[in-house]
Amino acid sequence: MPESSGTGRQATLKVYRGTKDKGEFQSYKVPVEAGMVVLDAIHYIQQNFDPELAVRWNCKAAKCGSCSAEVNGMPSLMCKSRMDQFKDDEDICVQPLKTFPIIKDLVTDVSWNYEVNKKITPFSPAPDADWTIYQEDIERVQEFRKCIECFLCQNVCHVLRDHERKDNFMGPRFMVRVAGLEMHPLDEANRLKYLKDEGHIGYCNITKCCTEVCPEDIHITDNAIIPLKERVVDEFYDPLGKFIRNLLGGGKKTKASVQPVSITPSK
Amino acid sequence: MTQSQLTDLPENKLPTSNDVPAYEGTTERKDNWWVEPALIAFVFTAFGIYSMFRAFENNLYEVGPYLSPFYSPNLKQYVPWFPLSPAFLILWIPLSFRATCYYYRKAYYRSYFLHPPACTVGMFKGKGYTGEQSFPFVLQNLHRYAFYFAVPVLLILWVDAFNTVYYGGAFHMSVLTVVMFANCILLSGYTFGCHACRHLVGGKEDCFSCPKNEQKLKPAFQAWQLVTKFNERHQQWAWTSLISVALTDLYIRYTCVDPSLAFQIF
Numbered sequence: 001m002p003e004s005s006g007t008g009r010q011a012t013l014k015v016y017r018g019t020k021d022k023g024e025f026q027s028y029k030v031p032v033e034a035g036m037v038v039l040d041a042i043h044y045i046q047q048n049f050d051p052e053l054a055v056r057w058n059c060k061a062a063k064c065g066s067c068s069a070e071v072n073g074m075p076s077l078m079c080k081s082r083m084d085q086f087k088d089d090e091d092i093c094v095q096p097l098k099t100f101p102i103i104k105d106l107v108t109d110v111s112w113n114y115e116v117n118k119k120i121t122p123f124s125p126a127p128d129a130d131w132t133i134y135q136e137d138i139e140r141v142q143e144f145r146k147c148i149e150c151f152l153c154q155n156v157c158h159v160l161r162d163h164e165r166k167d168n169f170m171g172p173r174f175m176v177r178v179a180g181l182e183m184h185p186l187d188e189a190n191r192l193k194y195l196k197d198e199g200h201i202g203y204c205n206i207t208k209c210c211t212e213v214c215p216e217d218i219h220i221t222d223n224a225i226i227p228l229k230e231r232v233v234d235e236f237y238d239p240l241g242k243f244i245r246n247l248l249g250g251g252k253k254t255k256a257s258v259q260p261v262s263i264t265p266s267k
Numbered sequence: 268m269t270q271s272q273l274t275d276l277p278e279n280k281l282p283t284s285n286d287v288p289a290y291e292g293t294t295e296r297k298d299n300w301w302v303e304p305a306l307i308a309f310v311f312t313a314f315g316i317y318s319m320f321r322a323f324e325n326n327l328y329e330v331g332p333y334l335s336p337f338y339s340p341n342l343k344q345y346v347p348w349f350p351l352s353p354a355f356l357i358l359w360i361p362l363s364f365r366a367t368c369y370y371y372r373k374a375y376y377r378s379y380f381l382h383p384p385a386c387t388v389g390m391f392k393g394k395g396y397t398g399e400q401s402f403p404f405v406l407q408n409l410h411r412y413a414f415y416f417a418v419p420v421l422l423i424l425w426v427d428a429f430n431t432v433y434y435g436g437a438f439h440m441s442v443l444t445v446v447m448f449a450n451c452i453l454l455s456g457y458t459f460g461c462h463a464c465r466h467l468v469g470g471k472e473d474c475f476s477c478p479k480n481e482q483k484l485k486p487a488f489q490a491w492q493l494v495t496k497f498n499e500r501h502q503q504w505a506w507t508s509l510i511s512v513a514l515t516d517l518y519i520r521y522t523c524v525d526p527s528l529a530f531q532i533f
Binding site for chain 2: 074095112130137164169185203238
């Protein structure tokens with residue numbers, strides 16, 4: 001490390017070492033540099049104390065979503081957790097995500113999320129869709145496209161984390177994905193029954209922890225989950241509204257069985 | 268309940284959360300995470316006790332043109348046979364609106380039900396959790412109906428405020444009138460920033476500007492944008508309006524005791 005950027009401070013990191021069933025916390029003293037983040041400290045430990053410390057990381061710019069962990073009990077990207085937020089005498093506890101099984105040290109197996117993702121009906125435009133899209137119609141969806149799949153929201157969600165409802169509950173990340181599809185101006189599929197009966201959106205009690213931890217500042221609860229809950233209400237819990245819509249000949253999406261068409265550009 | 272097909276994974280292949288040795292106890296957080304839920308529980312409880320006291324008191328709610336928001340509209344004259352305080356004929360409306368409100372749900376699920384009290388603080392574990400999918404919390408889905416009832420009550424509060432400006436054939440102004448208008452403004456910001464309102468005015472649409480919709484949905488888009496602006500501060504509107512409605516009532520209560528406290532300006 002270049003000496004010129006040193007702060008003269010030293011931090012103590014308590015890092016979990018081990019697997020899901022066997023392991024312990026080990027303490028490391030790391031010199032603190034200006035602008036340093038927790039991921040830098042983990043790299044320092046790898047380089048100077050223990051090259052076998054397992055950590056998943058890629059971009060170090062909060063864009064790949066790989067270095068998710070829990071720092072002092074709060075889910076965060078290690079590359080976004082600045083060291084200068086901690087007091088000098090504070091032990092900094094670094095743990096793997098709680099909700100997904102530990103493979104080794106700070107690396108967890110998040111593959112369950114990809115299994116959930118497979119079941120979501122993909123983008124399904126009509127074959128004769130007019131591809132002119134106005135900014136005001138796509139803006140809402142663009143927010144959801146910022147997701148970097150760090151799975152911090154899945155990790156913090158108490159339904160998955162504490163209540164272990166991985167059998168039934170899709171979690172906030174996939175409600176964000178479904179919101180992006182359902183609100184897309186050209187999408188024709190109807191995922192409301194899926195949301196209610198398979199994704200079990202009703203399990204979410206909107207305590208907003210997913211929004212609190214999102215490193216991309218996506219307003220997950222207000223802009224994705226609650227609007228989806230309201231759409232589910234339209235379909236399943238609002239007999240008066242449904243009656244009026246039917247009377248007026250409304251009903252926004254009726255093509256529930258639409259088959260997705262390929263959107264790959266032809267060569 | 269329909270059997271879930273969330274994934275193709277067999278039951279015994281579903282991942283489980285990490286426990287000992289990586290995680291022990293309730294949380295690893297070192298900050299004062301308990302302060303916010305404790306404060307919210309304190310204020311909710313204080314408000315609940317005060318509003319129940321006022322409802323049961325059945326007195327000191329109307330003086331001259333001033334009528335307490337807890338008793339507005341005053342239905343006593345229409346249902347003289349009603350044995351309890353007329354406040355009970357009204358209070359269920361704002362109560363159900365706030366109880367099913369998306370912000371308040373977050374607040375009381377954290378503060379009273381401790382599900383969870385704060386992020387990553389896992390006090391309750393276990394697989395039986397169904398949240399708002401089953402009774403009684405499935406009734407939260409009726410929030411929009413509570414909204415339908417809350418809007419006319421709010422409009423009546425506005426009428427009450429205007430009634431303190433013009434009465435006896437002349438215009439009047441007092442500090443209490445200003446307080447009543449401020450209360451109406453805060454309640455309107457809360458009511459019309461509600462998530463159900465945001466959905467109903469336009470959020471339910473996928474496409475505001477598609478050629479087939481342009482004429483029909485331009486106003487819906489503008490309404491949705493406006494409600495979104497209020498909705499972004501829904502928490503602040505919720506708190507300020509809750510406190511303002513209690514303070515307005517308290518002010519009117521003391522004005523009933525001593526009418527000079529209205530501080531008539533003209």
